[in-house]
Amino acid sequence: MASTAALSVRGLRLVARAPILANPLNIAALALIALFAACAILAPVLAPYDPLLQDLASRLRPPSSEHWLGTDSLGRDIASRILYGARISLIIGVVVVTVAGVVGTAIGLVAGYAGGLVDDALMRLTEVFLAFPALILAMAIAGALGPSLTNAIIAIAAVTWAVYARLVRGQILSLRRREFVEAARAMGASRTRIVVRHLLPNALAPLMIQASFDLGSSIIAAAGLS
Protein backbone atom coordinates (compact mmCIF):
# COMPACT_ATOMS: atom_id res chain seq x y z
CA MET A 1 0.00 0.00 0.00
CA ALA A 2 2.79 2.34 1.02
CA SER A 3 4.77 1.46 -2.08
CA THR A 4 1.72 2.17 -4.28
CA ALA A 5 1.35 5.59 -2.66
CA ALA A 6 5.06 6.27 -3.11
CA LEU A 7 4.78 5.25 -6.75
CA SER A 8 1.79 7.50 -7.40
CA VAL A 9 3.58 10.46 -5.74
CA ARG A 10 6.60 9.72 -7.93
CA GLY A 11 4.29 9.53 -10.93
CA LEU A 12 2.78 12.91 -10.10
CA ARG A 13 6.23 14.42 -9.75
CA LEU A 14 7.19 13.03 -13.14
CA VAL A 15 4.03 14.50 -14.67
CA ALA A 16 4.80 17.86 -13.08
CA ARG A 17 8.29 17.71 -14.55
CA ALA A 18 6.99 16.89 -18.03
CA PRO A 19 8.20 19.54 -20.50
CA ILE A 20 4.66 20.49 -21.46
CA LEU A 21 3.87 21.50 -17.87
CA ALA A 22 7.13 23.38 -17.34
CA ASN A 23 5.73 26.41 -19.16
CA PRO A 24 3.03 28.41 -17.31
CA LEU A 25 1.44 29.29 -20.68
CA ASN A 26 0.91 25.59 -21.39
CA ILE A 27 -0.72 25.13 -17.99
CA ALA A 28 -3.01 28.10 -18.70
CA ALA A 29 -3.89 26.64 -22.13
CA LEU A 30 -4.64 23.22 -20.64
CA ALA A 31 -6.79 24.86 -17.96
CA LEU A 32 -8.72 26.76 -20.64
CA ILE A 33 -9.33 23.58 -22.65
CA ALA A 34 -10.45 21.81 -19.47
CA LEU A 35 -12.80 24.71 -18.71
CA PHE A 36 -14.37 24.55 -22.19
CA ALA A 37 -14.71 20.77 -21.95
CA ALA A 38 -16.30 21.09 -18.49
CA CYS A 39 -18.75 23.74 -19.77
CA ALA A 40 -19.73 21.45 -22.65
CA ILE A 41 -20.16 18.41 -20.44
CA LEU A 42 -22.11 20.35 -17.81
CA ALA A 43 -24.27 22.22 -20.34
CA PRO A 44 -27.58 20.81 -18.99
CA VAL A 45 -26.63 22.09 -15.51
CA LEU A 46 -25.08 25.43 -16.55
CA ALA A 47 -27.41 26.51 -19.36
CA PRO A 48 -30.05 28.93 -18.02
CA TYR A 49 -32.58 28.07 -20.76
CA ASP A 50 -33.59 25.24 -23.08
CA PRO A 51 -31.47 25.92 -26.21
CA LEU A 52 -34.44 25.15 -28.48
CA LEU A 53 -37.00 27.20 -26.56
CA GLN A 54 -38.36 29.96 -28.81
CA ASP A 55 -39.62 33.22 -27.34
CA LEU A 56 -40.69 35.45 -30.20
CA ALA A 57 -41.57 38.29 -27.80
CA SER A 58 -37.88 38.66 -26.87
CA ARG A 59 -36.23 38.35 -30.30
CA LEU A 60 -32.76 39.81 -30.98
CA ARG A 61 -32.27 41.10 -27.43
CA PRO A 62 -28.84 42.52 -26.47
CA PRO A 63 -26.84 40.91 -23.62
CA SER A 64 -28.51 41.39 -20.24
CA SER A 65 -28.66 39.75 -16.81
CA GLU A 66 -31.61 37.72 -18.10
CA HIS A 67 -29.88 36.59 -21.30
CA TRP A 68 -26.07 36.79 -20.81
CA LEU A 69 -25.29 36.87 -24.54
CA GLY A 70 -28.66 38.07 -25.79
CA THR A 71 -31.15 36.20 -27.96
CA ASP A 72 -31.25 35.18 -31.64
CA SER A 73 -33.86 35.96 -34.31
CA LEU A 74 -36.25 33.37 -32.82
CA GLY A 75 -35.79 34.57 -29.26
CA ARG A 76 -33.61 31.60 -28.24
CA ASP A 77 -31.00 32.20 -25.53
CA ILE A 78 -27.59 32.43 -27.26
CA ALA A 79 -25.53 31.53 -24.15
CA SER A 80 -27.52 28.30 -23.69
CA ARG A 81 -27.17 27.48 -27.38
CA ILE A 82 -23.38 28.00 -27.23
CA LEU A 83 -23.07 25.76 -24.16
CA TYR A 84 -25.06 22.96 -25.79
CA GLY A 85 -23.45 23.57 -29.18
CA ALA A 86 -19.98 23.21 -27.67
CA ARG A 87 -20.74 19.55 -26.93
CA ILE A 88 -21.26 18.76 -30.63
CA SER A 89 -18.44 21.07 -31.77
CA LEU A 90 -15.86 19.53 -29.44
CA ILE A 91 -16.83 16.02 -30.53
CA ILE A 92 -16.61 16.97 -34.23
CA GLY A 93 -13.25 18.73 -33.84
CA VAL A 94 -11.61 15.96 -31.84
CA VAL A 95 -13.00 13.04 -33.87
CA VAL A 96 -12.30 14.61 -37.28
CA VAL A 97 -8.72 15.51 -36.35
CA THR A 98 -8.09 12.08 -34.78
CA VAL A 99 -9.51 10.08 -37.71
CA ALA A 100 -7.99 12.30 -40.42
CA GLY A 101 -4.68 12.51 -38.55
CA VAL A 102 -4.33 8.75 -38.05
CA VAL A 103 -5.37 7.80 -41.61
CA GLY A 104 -3.36 10.59 -43.25
CA THR A 105 -0.28 9.91 -41.15
CA ALA A 106 -0.35 6.18 -41.97
CA ILE A 107 -0.67 6.85 -45.71
CA GLY A 108 1.97 9.60 -45.65
CA LEU A 109 4.43 7.34 -43.77
CA VAL A 110 4.01 4.52 -46.29
CA ALA A 111 4.23 6.86 -49.31
CA GLY A 112 7.27 8.75 -48.05
CA TYR A 113 9.24 5.72 -46.93
CA ALA A 114 8.36 3.30 -49.76
CA GLY A 115 8.71 5.84 -52.56
CA GLY A 116 8.46 4.90 -56.26
CA LEU A 117 5.17 3.57 -57.55
CA VAL A 118 3.66 3.23 -54.07
CA ASP A 119 4.33 6.93 -53.42
CA ASP A 120 2.96 7.87 -56.84
CA ALA A 121 -0.22 5.84 -56.38
CA LEU A 122 -0.89 7.07 -52.85
CA MET A 123 -0.23 10.70 -53.72
CA ARG A 124 -2.57 10.55 -56.73
CA LEU A 125 -5.18 9.08 -54.37
CA THR A 126 -4.73 12.03 -52.00
CA GLU A 127 -5.13 14.40 -54.95
CA VAL A 128 -8.44 12.75 -55.87
CA PHE A 129 -9.69 13.41 -52.33
CA LEU A 130 -8.27 16.95 -52.25
CA ALA A 131 -9.97 17.81 -55.54
CA PHE A 132 -13.26 16.28 -54.54
CA PRO A 133 -15.98 18.81 -53.59
CA ALA A 134 -16.71 18.40 -49.88
CA LEU A 135 -20.26 19.68 -50.21
CA ILE A 136 -21.17 17.06 -52.83
CA LEU A 137 -19.54 14.33 -50.75
CA ALA A 138 -21.47 15.44 -47.67
CA MET A 139 -24.72 15.49 -49.65
CA ALA A 140 -24.00 12.01 -51.01
CA ILE A 141 -23.17 10.58 -47.59
CA ALA A 142 -26.24 12.23 -46.07
CA GLY A 143 -28.29 10.87 -48.98
CA ALA A 144 -26.96 7.35 -48.73
CA LEU A 145 -26.69 7.00 -44.96
CA GLY A 146 -29.02 9.73 -43.71
CA PRO A 147 -28.12 13.12 -42.23
CA SER A 148 -26.41 12.73 -38.84
CA LEU A 149 -23.48 13.92 -36.78
CA THR A 150 -21.48 10.78 -37.63
CA ASN A 151 -22.01 11.29 -41.35
CA ALA A 152 -20.97 14.93 -41.14
CA ILE A 153 -17.78 13.77 -39.39
CA ILE A 154 -17.18 11.15 -42.10
CA ALA A 155 -17.63 13.76 -44.85
CA ILE A 156 -15.21 16.25 -43.26
CA ALA A 157 -12.63 13.62 -42.30
CA ALA A 158 -12.77 12.21 -45.85
CA VAL A 159 -11.49 15.48 -47.29
CA THR A 160 -9.13 16.35 -44.40
CA TRP A 161 -6.88 13.26 -44.14
CA ALA A 162 -5.16 14.07 -47.42
CA VAL A 163 -3.52 17.18 -45.90
CA TYR A 164 -1.89 15.04 -43.17
CA ALA A 165 -0.76 12.50 -45.75
CA ARG A 166 1.01 15.22 -47.78
CA LEU A 167 2.58 16.78 -44.69
CA VAL A 168 3.91 13.49 -43.29
CA ARG A 169 5.19 12.37 -46.68
CA GLY A 170 7.12 15.63 -47.09
CA GLN A 171 8.67 15.22 -43.64
CA ILE A 172 9.60 11.58 -44.25
CA LEU A 173 11.20 12.45 -47.61
CA SER A 174 13.47 14.95 -45.90
CA LEU A 175 14.22 12.69 -42.91
CA ARG A 176 14.71 9.28 -44.51
CA ARG A 177 18.32 9.89 -45.52
CA ARG A 178 19.41 11.54 -42.29
CA GLU A 179 22.28 10.01 -40.34
CA PHE A 180 20.13 8.76 -37.45
CA VAL A 181 17.99 6.74 -39.87
CA GLU A 182 21.10 5.32 -41.58
CA ALA A 183 22.45 4.45 -38.13
CA ALA A 184 19.24 2.64 -37.15
CA ARG A 185 19.29 0.75 -40.45
CA ALA A 186 22.96 -0.19 -39.94
CA MET A 187 22.10 -1.53 -36.51
CA GLY A 188 19.61 -3.88 -38.13
CA ALA A 189 16.36 -2.08 -37.20
CA SER A 190 13.35 -3.33 -39.15
CA ARG A 191 11.48 -1.06 -41.57
CA THR A 192 8.52 -0.79 -39.20
CA ARG A 193 10.81 0.12 -36.32
CA ILE A 194 12.60 2.77 -38.37
CA VAL A 195 9.32 4.29 -39.50
CA VAL A 196 7.49 4.16 -36.17
CA ARG A 197 10.32 4.75 -33.68
CA HIS A 198 12.69 6.99 -35.62
CA LEU A 199 10.87 8.78 -38.44
CA LEU A 200 7.39 9.37 -37.01
CA PRO A 201 8.46 11.16 -33.78
CA ASN A 202 10.64 13.51 -35.83
CA ALA A 203 7.80 14.25 -38.26
CA LEU A 204 5.21 15.11 -35.62
CA ALA A 205 5.73 18.86 -35.09
CA PRO A 206 4.02 20.11 -38.28
CA LEU A 207 1.23 17.58 -37.75
CA MET A 208 0.50 18.99 -34.32
CA ILE A 209 0.28 22.50 -35.74
CA GLN A 210 -1.99 21.37 -38.57
CA ALA A 211 -4.18 19.50 -36.08
CA SER A 212 -4.53 22.58 -33.88
CA PHE A 213 -5.77 24.61 -36.85
CA ASP A 214 -8.02 21.78 -38.10
CA LEU A 215 -9.76 21.53 -34.72
CA GLY A 216 -11.31 24.92 -35.38
CA SER A 217 -11.78 24.70 -39.13
CA SER A 218 -13.54 21.32 -38.97
CA ILE A 219 -16.06 22.80 -36.53
CA ILE A 220 -16.73 25.66 -38.97
CA ALA A 221 -16.98 23.14 -41.84
CA ALA A 222 -19.52 21.11 -39.86
CA ALA A 223 -21.51 24.28 -39.18
CA GLY A 224 -21.50 24.96 -42.94
CA LEU A 225 -22.73 21.44 -43.74
CA SER A 226 -25.57 21.60 -41.25
Next chain:
Amino acid sequence: MRFLGFLTRRIVGIAAVMVGVSIITFAISHVIPADPVAAALGDHATDQQIEAFRAEYHLDRPLPEQYLTYVTGLVHGDLGRSIRTRRPVSDDLFDSFPATIELSLAALLVAIVVGIPAGVWSAIFRGRLPDHLVRLLSLIGGSIPVFWLGLIVIGLFYYQLGWLPGGARIDTFVSPPPTRTGLYVVDSLLAGDLEALRSSLLHLVLPALTLGYFSTAVIARMTRSSMLEVLGQDYMRTARAKGLQERIVILRHGLRNALIPTVTILGLTFGSLLSGAVLTETIFSWPGLGRYATAAAIALDFPAVLGVTLLAAIVYPIGNLLVDIAYFWLDPRTQHG
Protein backbone atom coordinates in the same frame (compact mmCIF):
# COMPACT_ATOMS: atom_id res chain seq x y z
CA MET B 1 16.18 13.05 -69.27
CA ARG B 2 15.42 11.88 -65.74
CA PHE B 3 13.41 15.06 -65.12
CA LEU B 4 11.51 14.49 -68.38
CA GLY B 5 10.57 11.00 -67.19
CA PHE B 6 9.43 12.44 -63.85
CA LEU B 7 7.36 15.09 -65.62
CA THR B 8 5.75 12.54 -67.97
CA ARG B 9 4.87 10.37 -64.99
CA ARG B 10 3.21 13.30 -63.26
CA ILE B 11 1.25 14.35 -66.36
CA VAL B 12 -0.07 10.79 -66.65
CA GLY B 13 -0.85 11.10 -62.93
CA ILE B 14 -2.93 14.24 -63.54
CA ALA B 15 -4.94 12.35 -66.20
CA ALA B 16 -5.44 9.48 -63.74
CA VAL B 17 -6.63 11.87 -61.03
CA MET B 18 -9.08 13.47 -63.48
CA VAL B 19 -10.48 10.06 -64.47
CA GLY B 20 -10.75 9.02 -60.80
CA VAL B 21 -12.43 12.24 -59.74
CA SER B 22 -14.85 12.24 -62.68
CA ILE B 23 -15.90 8.61 -62.07
CA ILE B 24 -16.45 9.17 -58.34
CA THR B 25 -18.32 12.47 -58.86
CA PHE B 26 -20.43 10.90 -61.59
CA ALA B 27 -21.28 7.90 -59.42
CA ILE B 28 -21.97 10.01 -56.34
CA SER B 29 -24.21 12.38 -58.27
CA HIS B 30 -26.55 9.42 -58.72
CA VAL B 31 -26.44 8.38 -55.07
CA ILE B 32 -27.85 11.71 -53.91
CA PRO B 33 -31.57 11.13 -53.48
CA ALA B 34 -32.59 14.33 -55.21
CA ASP B 35 -33.79 14.93 -58.72
CA PRO B 36 -31.88 17.56 -60.74
CA VAL B 37 -34.86 17.75 -63.12
CA ALA B 38 -37.20 18.77 -60.33
CA ALA B 39 -34.60 21.21 -59.04
CA ALA B 40 -34.24 22.80 -62.48
CA LEU B 41 -37.85 22.79 -63.73
CA GLY B 42 -39.78 23.12 -60.48
CA ASP B 43 -42.87 21.22 -59.34
CA HIS B 44 -45.20 22.43 -62.10
CA ALA B 45 -43.29 21.08 -65.12
CA THR B 46 -45.29 18.95 -67.56
CA ASP B 47 -44.28 15.37 -68.38
CA GLN B 48 -43.30 16.52 -71.85
CA GLN B 49 -40.95 19.19 -70.45
CA ILE B 50 -39.42 16.69 -68.05
CA GLU B 51 -38.83 14.18 -70.86
CA ALA B 52 -37.28 16.82 -73.09
CA PHE B 53 -35.01 17.96 -70.25
CA ARG B 54 -33.91 14.42 -69.44
CA ALA B 55 -33.16 13.78 -73.11
CA GLU B 56 -31.21 17.05 -73.43
CA TYR B 57 -28.91 16.14 -70.52
CA HIS B 58 -28.83 12.39 -71.44
CA LEU B 59 -30.39 11.61 -68.06
CA ASP B 60 -32.66 9.02 -69.73
CA ARG B 61 -29.67 6.81 -70.58
CA PRO B 62 -27.96 4.19 -68.37
CA LEU B 63 -25.24 5.58 -66.08
CA PRO B 64 -22.21 4.06 -67.92
CA GLU B 65 -23.54 5.44 -71.22
CA GLN B 66 -23.98 8.88 -69.63
CA TYR B 67 -20.38 8.75 -68.46
CA LEU B 68 -19.09 7.69 -71.89
CA THR B 69 -21.04 10.52 -73.55
CA TYR B 70 -19.53 12.94 -71.04
CA VAL B 71 -15.98 11.68 -71.58
CA THR B 72 -16.39 11.78 -75.38
CA GLY B 73 -17.48 15.41 -75.08
CA LEU B 74 -14.59 16.10 -72.73
CA VAL B 75 -12.06 14.78 -75.24
CA HIS B 76 -13.50 17.30 -77.71
CA GLY B 77 -13.24 20.11 -75.16
CA ASP B 78 -16.96 20.06 -74.33
CA LEU B 79 -17.70 20.10 -70.57
CA GLY B 80 -21.45 19.98 -71.15
CA ARG B 81 -24.14 22.56 -70.49
CA SER B 82 -24.92 23.88 -67.02
CA ILE B 83 -28.41 23.00 -65.80
CA ARG B 84 -28.58 26.20 -63.73
CA THR B 85 -27.17 28.85 -66.06
CA ARG B 86 -28.04 27.01 -69.32
CA ARG B 87 -24.64 28.06 -70.68
CA PRO B 88 -21.71 25.82 -71.66
CA VAL B 89 -19.84 24.92 -68.45
CA SER B 90 -16.54 25.84 -70.12
CA ASP B 91 -17.86 29.40 -70.67
CA ASP B 92 -18.93 29.65 -67.03
CA LEU B 93 -15.53 28.42 -65.84
CA PHE B 94 -13.78 30.78 -68.23
CA ASP B 95 -15.72 33.67 -66.65
CA SER B 96 -15.29 32.75 -62.99
CA PHE B 97 -11.84 31.13 -62.83
CA PRO B 98 -9.73 34.26 -63.54
CA ALA B 99 -11.45 36.10 -60.66
CA THR B 100 -10.55 33.21 -58.36
CA ILE B 101 -6.96 33.07 -59.64
CA GLU B 102 -6.53 36.79 -59.00
CA LEU B 103 -7.91 36.60 -55.47
CA SER B 104 -6.05 33.37 -54.62
CA LEU B 105 -2.69 34.59 -55.85
CA ALA B 106 -3.11 37.81 -53.86
CA ALA B 107 -4.05 35.83 -50.72
CA LEU B 108 -1.13 33.44 -51.27
CA LEU B 109 1.20 36.40 -51.68
CA VAL B 110 0.01 37.78 -48.32
CA ALA B 111 0.59 34.37 -46.73
CA ILE B 112 4.12 34.05 -48.12
CA VAL B 113 5.27 37.63 -47.64
CA VAL B 114 3.90 37.92 -44.11
CA GLY B 115 3.76 34.32 -42.86
CA ILE B 116 7.32 33.14 -43.58
CA PRO B 117 9.16 36.20 -42.17
CA ALA B 118 6.82 36.22 -39.16
CA GLY B 119 7.61 32.54 -38.49
CA VAL B 120 11.38 33.13 -38.77
CA TRP B 121 11.17 36.23 -36.56
CA SER B 122 9.13 34.39 -33.98
CA ALA B 123 11.62 31.49 -33.84
CA ILE B 124 14.66 33.76 -33.54
CA PHE B 125 13.06 35.66 -30.66
CA ARG B 126 11.59 32.56 -28.99
CA GLY B 127 9.91 33.34 -25.68
CA ARG B 128 10.24 37.08 -26.15
CA LEU B 129 7.80 39.78 -27.22
CA PRO B 130 8.03 39.26 -31.04
CA ASP B 131 7.38 35.54 -30.54
CA HIS B 132 4.38 36.16 -28.27
CA LEU B 133 3.02 38.70 -30.77
CA VAL B 134 3.33 36.36 -33.76
CA ARG B 135 1.83 33.45 -31.83
CA LEU B 136 -1.08 35.59 -30.62
CA LEU B 137 -1.80 36.88 -34.13
CA SER B 138 -1.53 33.31 -35.50
CA LEU B 139 -3.91 32.08 -32.84
CA ILE B 140 -6.40 34.78 -33.79
CA GLY B 141 -5.95 34.03 -37.51
CA GLY B 142 -6.58 30.35 -36.94
CA SER B 143 -9.59 30.93 -34.70
CA ILE B 144 -11.57 33.68 -36.43
CA PRO B 145 -14.13 32.33 -38.90
CA VAL B 146 -13.53 33.91 -42.30
CA PHE B 147 -17.16 35.05 -42.66
CA TRP B 148 -16.92 37.01 -39.40
CA LEU B 149 -13.54 38.54 -40.24
CA GLY B 150 -14.86 39.52 -43.69
CA LEU B 151 -17.85 41.31 -42.18
CA ILE B 152 -15.69 43.08 -39.58
CA VAL B 153 -13.16 44.41 -42.13
CA ILE B 154 -15.97 45.56 -44.43
CA GLY B 155 -17.64 47.28 -41.47
CA LEU B 156 -14.42 48.99 -40.44
CA PHE B 157 -12.51 49.83 -43.62
CA TYR B 158 -15.46 50.36 -45.96
CA TYR B 159 -18.43 51.44 -43.85
CA GLN B 160 -16.74 53.32 -40.97
CA LEU B 161 -13.49 54.66 -42.40
CA GLY B 162 -14.35 54.60 -46.12
CA TRP B 163 -10.73 53.76 -47.00
CA LEU B 164 -11.32 50.68 -49.15
CA PRO B 165 -14.12 49.30 -51.32
CA GLY B 166 -16.34 46.67 -49.72
CA GLY B 167 -17.02 44.32 -52.61
CA ALA B 168 -16.88 43.46 -56.35
CA ARG B 169 -13.75 43.41 -58.51
CA ILE B 170 -13.79 47.00 -59.78
CA ASP B 171 -15.77 50.21 -59.27
CA THR B 172 -19.05 50.38 -61.20
CA PHE B 173 -18.01 53.72 -62.78
CA VAL B 174 -14.70 52.27 -64.04
CA SER B 175 -14.73 50.19 -67.22
CA PRO B 176 -13.05 46.82 -66.77
CA PRO B 177 -9.88 46.48 -68.86
CA PRO B 178 -10.06 44.58 -72.16
CA THR B 179 -9.89 40.85 -71.38
CA ARG B 180 -6.55 39.22 -72.11
CA THR B 181 -5.87 37.11 -69.04
CA GLY B 182 -9.10 37.77 -67.15
CA LEU B 183 -7.04 39.07 -64.18
CA TYR B 184 -8.08 42.72 -63.87
CA VAL B 185 -4.79 43.84 -62.33
CA VAL B 186 -2.72 42.24 -65.10
CA ASP B 187 -5.11 43.31 -67.86
CA SER B 188 -5.12 46.93 -66.61
CA LEU B 189 -1.33 46.92 -66.63
CA LEU B 190 -1.22 45.47 -70.14
CA ALA B 191 -3.73 48.07 -71.35
CA GLY B 192 -1.91 50.87 -69.50
CA ASP B 193 -5.21 51.81 -67.83
CA LEU B 194 -4.11 53.30 -64.49
CA GLU B 195 -7.65 54.09 -63.32
CA ALA B 196 -8.69 50.44 -63.73
CA LEU B 197 -5.43 49.28 -62.13
CA ARG B 198 -5.97 51.48 -59.08
CA SER B 199 -9.59 50.43 -58.70
CA SER B 200 -8.91 46.69 -59.15
CA LEU B 201 -5.96 46.77 -56.72
CA LEU B 202 -8.01 48.57 -54.07
CA HIS B 203 -10.85 46.06 -54.51
CA LEU B 204 -8.39 43.23 -54.01
CA VAL B 205 -7.01 44.40 -50.65
CA LEU B 206 -9.79 43.43 -48.21
CA PRO B 207 -10.75 40.05 -49.73
CA ALA B 208 -7.07 39.06 -50.12
CA LEU B 209 -6.26 40.00 -46.52
CA THR B 210 -9.38 38.21 -45.24
CA LEU B 211 -8.68 35.07 -47.26
CA GLY B 212 -4.95 35.17 -46.64
CA TYR B 213 -5.06 35.64 -42.86
CA PHE B 214 -5.80 31.99 -42.05
CA SER B 215 -3.07 30.73 -44.43
CA THR B 216 -0.66 33.33 -43.02
CA ALA B 217 -1.34 32.04 -39.51
CA VAL B 218 -0.73 28.40 -40.50
CA ILE B 219 2.42 29.24 -42.45
CA ALA B 220 3.84 31.41 -39.66
CA ARG B 221 3.34 28.59 -37.13
CA MET B 222 4.76 25.94 -39.46
CA THR B 223 7.82 28.06 -40.25
CA ARG B 224 8.36 28.90 -36.57
CA SER B 225 8.18 25.26 -35.52
CA SER B 226 10.62 24.04 -38.23
CA MET B 227 12.97 26.97 -37.63
CA LEU B 228 13.12 26.13 -33.92
CA GLU B 229 14.21 22.59 -34.81
CA VAL B 230 16.78 23.82 -37.31
CA LEU B 231 18.22 26.58 -35.09
CA GLY B 232 19.51 23.96 -32.65
CA GLN B 233 21.32 21.89 -35.29
CA ASP B 234 25.11 21.49 -35.33
CA TYR B 235 25.46 22.87 -38.87
CA MET B 236 24.01 26.19 -37.70
CA ARG B 237 26.71 26.39 -35.02
CA THR B 238 29.32 25.47 -37.63
CA ALA B 239 28.05 28.18 -39.97
CA ARG B 240 28.31 30.76 -37.19
CA ALA B 241 31.75 29.45 -36.17
CA LYS B 242 32.90 29.98 -39.77
CA GLY B 243 32.16 33.66 -39.21
CA LEU B 244 29.17 33.93 -41.55
CA GLN B 245 26.83 36.87 -41.10
CA GLU B 246 23.83 36.05 -38.91
CA ARG B 247 21.46 36.96 -41.77
CA ILE B 248 23.11 34.42 -44.05
CA VAL B 249 23.17 31.76 -41.31
CA ILE B 250 19.45 32.23 -40.70
CA LEU B 251 18.30 32.51 -44.30
CA ARG B 252 20.64 30.22 -46.23
CA HIS B 253 21.41 27.56 -43.64
CA GLY B 254 18.36 27.80 -41.40
CA LEU B 255 15.31 28.77 -43.43
CA ARG B 256 16.19 26.64 -46.43
CA ASN B 257 16.25 23.53 -44.26
CA ALA B 258 13.10 24.52 -42.41
CA LEU B 259 10.86 25.12 -45.39
CA ILE B 260 9.71 21.55 -46.22
CA PRO B 261 6.44 21.59 -44.19
CA THR B 262 5.82 25.24 -45.11
CA VAL B 263 6.14 24.43 -48.81
CA THR B 264 3.77 21.44 -48.41
CA ILE B 265 1.15 23.69 -46.84
CA LEU B 266 1.70 26.35 -49.51
CA GLY B 267 1.01 23.73 -52.22
CA LEU B 268 -2.19 22.62 -50.53
CA THR B 269 -3.24 26.23 -49.94
CA PHE B 270 -2.63 26.98 -53.63
CA GLY B 271 -4.97 24.13 -54.56
CA SER B 272 -7.66 24.94 -52.05
CA LEU B 273 -7.68 28.66 -52.86
CA LEU B 274 -7.84 28.02 -56.60
CA SER B 275 -10.72 25.58 -56.10
CA GLY B 276 -12.65 28.54 -54.78
CA ALA B 277 -13.06 30.32 -51.48
CA VAL B 278 -16.81 30.25 -51.10
CA LEU B 279 -17.25 32.39 -47.99
CA THR B 280 -14.83 35.15 -48.95
CA GLU B 281 -16.25 35.30 -52.46
CA THR B 282 -19.79 35.51 -51.11
CA ILE B 283 -19.05 38.24 -48.55
CA PHE B 284 -17.09 40.38 -51.02
CA SER B 285 -19.43 39.73 -54.00
CA TRP B 286 -16.44 38.28 -55.82
CA PRO B 287 -17.67 36.46 -58.94
CA GLY B 288 -15.32 33.49 -58.57
CA LEU B 289 -15.31 29.73 -58.76
CA GLY B 290 -16.25 29.09 -55.12
CA ARG B 291 -19.61 30.83 -55.45
CA TYR B 292 -20.21 29.15 -58.79
CA ALA B 293 -19.39 25.70 -57.38
CA THR B 294 -21.60 26.09 -54.31
CA ALA B 295 -24.52 27.43 -56.32
CA ALA B 296 -24.08 24.47 -58.71
CA ALA B 297 -23.98 21.92 -55.87
CA ILE B 298 -27.09 23.37 -54.21
CA ALA B 299 -28.97 23.42 -57.54
CA LEU B 300 -27.83 19.81 -58.25
CA ASP B 301 -26.23 21.16 -61.43
CA PHE B 302 -23.99 18.14 -61.99
CA PRO B 303 -22.37 19.18 -65.31
CA ALA B 304 -21.17 22.35 -63.54
CA VAL B 305 -20.06 20.43 -60.41
CA LEU B 306 -18.13 18.01 -62.61
CA GLY B 307 -16.49 20.90 -64.47
CA VAL B 308 -15.35 22.55 -61.25
CA THR B 309 -14.16 19.21 -59.83
CA LEU B 310 -12.14 18.46 -62.97
CA LEU B 311 -10.55 21.88 -62.73
CA ALA B 312 -9.60 21.14 -59.10
CA ALA B 313 -8.28 17.77 -60.29
CA ILE B 314 -5.82 19.68 -62.50
CA VAL B 315 -4.98 22.39 -59.97
CA TYR B 316 -4.10 20.14 -56.99
CA PRO B 317 -1.68 17.85 -58.87
CA ILE B 318 0.01 20.91 -60.41
CA GLY B 319 0.35 22.47 -56.93
CA ASN B 320 1.78 19.22 -55.57
CA LEU B 321 4.12 18.88 -58.56
CA LEU B 322 5.51 22.35 -57.85
CA VAL B 323 5.89 21.35 -54.20
CA ASP B 324 7.85 18.20 -55.11
CA ILE B 325 10.15 20.26 -57.36
CA ALA B 326 10.60 22.74 -54.50
CA TYR B 327 11.45 19.84 -52.12
CA PHE B 328 14.24 18.77 -54.43
CA TRP B 329 15.56 22.32 -54.70
CA LEU B 330 15.46 22.82 -50.92
CA ASP B 331 16.88 19.41 -50.04
CA PRO B 332 18.19 17.16 -52.84
CA ARG B 333 18.11 14.20 -50.43
CA THR B 334 14.31 14.13 -50.75
CA GLN B 335 14.61 12.53 -54.17
CA HIS B 336 13.83 8.84 -54.22
CA GLY B 337 16.07 6.24 -55.83
